[in-house]
Amino acid sequence: MHEASIVESLLDLVVQNTPGSARVRRVDVRVGLLTGVSPDSLQLYFEFLREGTVCDGAEMAVTLQPLLAHCENCGTxxxxxxxxxxxxxxxxxxxxxxxxxxxxxxxxxxDNGEGIHAGAADSQAQQ
Ligand SMILES: [Zn+2]
Structure with missing residues (x-):
């Protein structure tokens, strides 16, 4: 997986979900452990690629999602x-x-001038 292209599709999603005049303050991303994606490099690419977009100056918070595992041997x-x-x-x-x-x-x-609006975009980035 290439973190730069992931960040690019995330930025596309953010732009699609953000009204034209609004400025993005913060983006929350949830990442599964099996993606092998490093939160640090996601943030690095975000800081680089956000320039000139609605995300300019925004921060990205990356949460690693715990893994739900089932044992085929003992059933736990x-x-x-x-x-x-x-x-x-x-x-x-x-x-x-x-x-x-x-x-x-x-x-x-x-921040659209009327305060902060946190919207659940609930979209999945292309992998
Ligand atoms: Zn087991």
Missing amino acids: DHTLREVDWVCPACGQGALTFRNGDELHLESIEV
């Missing part, structure tokens, strides 16, 4: 904060994941 469910194929309960490498490849634009905060 686990919430993981980092990618691991080994079941914490039985020690077998039998985990399957129920999420992890998501990349969501969670919300956009804009």
